[in-house]
Amino acid sequence: MLKGKVIILGITGGIAAYKGAALCSKLTQKGADVHVIMTASAKEFITELTLQSLSRNPVYSDTFDEREPSIVSHIHLADAADLVLVAPATANIIGKMAHGLADDMLSTTLLATTAPIMVAPAMNVHMYTHPAVMQNMETLVSRGVKMIEPGEGLLACGYVGKGRLEEPETIVETIERFFDQQAQEPEATIKSEPRWFGSESTENSVSEPLVNKNKLALSGKKVIVTAGGTIERIDPVRYITNDSSGKMGFAIAKVAQEMGAEVQLIAANTSAEPPSGISLERVQSAEDMYQAVLKQWETSDLVVMAAAVADYRPREVAQTKIKKKDSVLTLELVKNVDILETLGRSKKHQFLIGFAAETGNLETYAIDKLERKNCDLLAANDVTVEGAGFGVDTNAVQIYDRSGMVEQIPVQSKEEVARKLLTLAAERMGGVLH
Incomplete structure (x- = not known):
């Protein structure tokens, strides 16, 4: 979704400016044409040369440093942009934007552009919750600016709380979702998504401006997610396993938590890092996973x-x-317990979702598996399709119930696939979606 998109990346003066380099790199790798504008304070933390090397474009910081007589740089950039992203955004730049101030290259470009604007705040927790900053953010949201919610944790100043710049990977995924939705609904107003600040209305209170009510769809629910590939030992140094990386299961666990659920993650062999802040039990074999x-x-x-x-x-x-x-070694194999089928036979109030990784005849095998194992939903993917195989960050699935295919999700990030799958499950479980 980012190939050929012109993205103006504004980097302002906070310790999180170093993440701007990773963000610039990831956007460029996705095919975006990235043009970086730095504030004077940002250059105290990271150099123009770094961003120029990563973006493969000149970096701007001085409004009066006009490089081509035929154009006015900040107007040219403002007009060319498909999106303007400010990350990290300090309290200072947020205040300037809210009050229409334009005293440097970045704020002048922001005032001149008609492109969509996203802002990823990063600052001390007390600065972030200050009434003036809260009000400024609400003012921007009321004008259609998208806010990418900061994370919580240990901040550079030593405090623990909200204010840490969201990770570059998540920011890129948010941008991809934005352009994906824009492509599907070009004439529609782009509604807020999880991890985005506010909504089309300005009803959110100043004291709680970053609550996204869609997160509450699984509030009060306990969700078990299994991930990764099980290991069946042959001897102390050899085993049977598969190519599962665990990325899909980890994405489901992360999104379920964002939607308000209490999540228990049970993971076998994985090559990806599990999401933080989620209860995790590591297992090895199919029997271990079954017992867990x-x-x-x-x-x-x-x-x-x-x-x-x-x-x-x-x-x-x-x-x-x-x-x-x-010259020949014979290995005798016996069947493992079928965890999904066993759960399907014993379920009472539980809502059960299965997965099927196939290499052909997707619908036939998916419906057969759903019925045999008494699933409520089954997500099937053809692992031979580019972008839907093992170990990648994307997936493409078809979701089935007993009446047939419910939804077909094209290739997109595994978090977005997880979000659509869990939203569908929450609706069928009677979850309140806003």
Whole structure:
């Protein structure tokens, strides 16, 4: 969605300016044409040369440094932009934007552009919650500016709280969702998404401006998510597994938490980092995963089996390394417990979602699996499709219930796939969506 998009990246003077380099790099790698504007304070934290090397474009910081006589730089950039992103955004630039001040290259360009604007605040927690800053942010939201909510944690100043710049990966995903929605609804007003500040209205209170009510769709629900590929031991140094990275399950766990759920993540072998702040139990074999799920099953409301569970395991596991002897080694396998089918037979109040990774005949296998295993929804993907295989950050799925395909989701980020899947589940569970 970002290929060929002209993105003006405004970097202002905070310690989080160093993340601007990673953000610039990731946007450029996605195919965006990135033009960086730095404030004077930003140059105290990071150099123009760094951003120029990453963006492959000149970096601007001085309104009066006109490089081409035929154009006025800040007007040219303002007109060319498909999106203007300010990240990190200090309290100072937010105040300037709210009051229409234009005393440097960035604020002048912001005042001149008619392109969509996104702002990712980053500052001390007390600055962030100051009534003046809150009011300024609400003023910007009322004008259609999109705010990307900062994260919580240890800040550079030593305080712990909200104010940390959102991670570059999440900011890029937010931008991709924006352009995706804009492509699907070019004439429609782009509504707020999770991690975005405010909405079309200005009803949010000053004291709680960053609440996104869509997050509450799973409020009060306990959600179990399985992820990764199970490991079945052959001997102490060898095992049977699969190509699952765990990324889809981790995305589901993260989004479920954002939607208000209490999440229990059960992960086998993974190559991706699990989301922070979520209860995680590590397991190895299919039997381990089955026992871990059973412990949480009775008290769960929603179970999403995104793990790739081995169908078979070796009948015998050697206690010492098997030595090479003959030209042929015969390995006898026996069936593992089918966790999804077992849960489907025993479910009472639980809402059960299964996954099916196929290499063809997607609909036939998906519906058959859903019915045999008594799932409420089944998400199927063809792993031979580019962007929908193992280990990548994107996916493309078809969601089925007993009546057939409910929704077809084209290739997009796994978090966005997770969001659509969980929103559909929440609606069917009676969750309140705003």
